[in-house]
Amino acid sequence: MSSAFPHRHLLGIEGLSADDIRFLLDEAEQWVEFNRRARKQDGRLIGLTQINAFFENSTRTLFSFEIAGKRLGAQVANFHVDSSSVKKGESLTDTALTLNAMQPDVLVIRHEANGAAAEVAEVMGCPVINAGDGSGEHPTQALLDALTLRRRFGRIEGLKIAICGDIRHSRVAGSNLHSLPLLGAEVRIVGPEELLPPSPPPGFASFTDFEEGISGADVVMTLRIQRERMEEALSDSLGDYHSLYGLTRERLERLAPNAVVMHPGPMNRGVEIDGDVAEDPERSLILDQVEMGVAVRMACLDVFTRPDRGA
Incomplete structure (x- = not known):
């Protein structure tokens, strides 16, 4: 995969090539029909932990990432800001370091600050997927x-x-x-x-x-x-x-x-x-x-948790 898709994180579209984008779209195609089945369970993420850290409210993005992870078999944990130490003044970096110490396999983050996903990616030992950072990228x-x-x-x-x-x-x-x-x-x-x-x-x-x-x-x-x-x-x-x-x-x-x-x-x-x-x-x-969102996020979770992902 490192030759097909050499990126460790998905922080933005900027920096991706047309071939990178087409690769992810092609990966998502398989999940469209899969998601239309009566039973929707694939085990490729069994044993992996996905954290969804959403510092802003969301319906479509949060739930589609949660559904995507669960359909792939991941253990999905949603980070609730209102009941976290962020409310006590904990910095974004310290929160990321705390989450990283729990050994997740992928972190999905939405934050109101531009560049937040990139900041978190600097300290995380797992792939980071940007689910929206301020007015930056989605x-x-x-x-x-x-x-x-x-x-x-x-x-x-x-x-x-x-x-x-x-x-x-x-x-x-x-x-x-x-x-x-x-x-x-x-x-x-x-x-x-x-x-x-x-x-x-x-x-x-x-x-x-x-x-x-x-x-x-x-x-x-x-x-x-x-x-x-x-x-x-x-x-x-x-x-x-x-x-x-x-x-x-x-x-x-x-x-x-x-x-x-x-x-x-x-x-x-x-x-x-x-x-x-x-x-x-x-x-x-x-x-x-909305429907394609689940397929795309399944593809991203799959691609970015593969053992031979980009360095």
């Missing part, structure tokens, strides 16, 4: 998004993808802006000027006019406004976001004929996306994303 989300699209279209190369909304504060956008171009997609970023990156990344078309930005797109990926990562003044200045940037039934007419809609969740219905659009069985891939 690599498994980008992988599940890519898998969802590849299964829908049979390809990612050549797709016109509009990532819309709070690009500046979104770790989902951060990872997708690395992965999708590597896989050959044409990516646009769309949103209010206040929510676009201060210095737009080179090579990306940037739009503040929502309807212009989504015109002809094969995929519209809407993002939640992350008020928890904004200054209050910026949050208050957004005004009626939905009227200008909400994805409505009428605005779907501007997309390519077979276009699809995505959202990483949690959704604010009636803000960045209308409920009837999110539930459209022909257009919406939102629940497909």
Whole structure:
């Protein structure tokens, strides 16, 4: 495996090659059908311990990692911040050293600080998988998004993808802006000027006019406004976001004929996306994303716990 996938940790999409990403997507494919069986038990992680250390709230990511580990046979332990020594002032590094002394085989971490996963990886003796660090990266989300699209279209190369909304504060956008171009997609970023990156990344078309930005797109990926990562003044200045940037039934007419809609969740219905659009069985891939999340996280747990993983 060291030649096929030479990385010890999954801290971000940045630093991975297109071949690395395709390798993980191919590994995830086997688990899609597996997860649709009546009985879902594989023993390749039997005897291994997985710690999920989530310093931020989560539904999709935490539970999909827990389900993924259990379906692979791992002993899964969830770290509860509210009842931990973090509440007594323990540092992130000291918490990581404590967890490391318990000899886990893989650590999955979500944290509100950019770079937290990399900081923890410095002191852990096991692989670390980043489940979201601040406004930095969310690599498994980008992988599940890519898998969802590849299964829908049979390809990612050549797709016109509009990532819309709070690009500046979104770790989902951060990872997708690395992965999708590597896989050959044409990516646009769309949103209010206040929510676009201060210095737009080179090579990306940037739009503040929502309807212009989504015109002809094969995929519209809407993002939640992350008020928890904004200054209050910026949050208050957004005004009626939905009227200008909400994805409505009428605005779907501007997309390519077979276009699809995505959202990483949690959704604010009636803000960045209308409920009837999110539930459209022909257009919406939102629940497909959730399903692919379990498969991708099973693949990552399997790959990163193999004895011959990268150094």
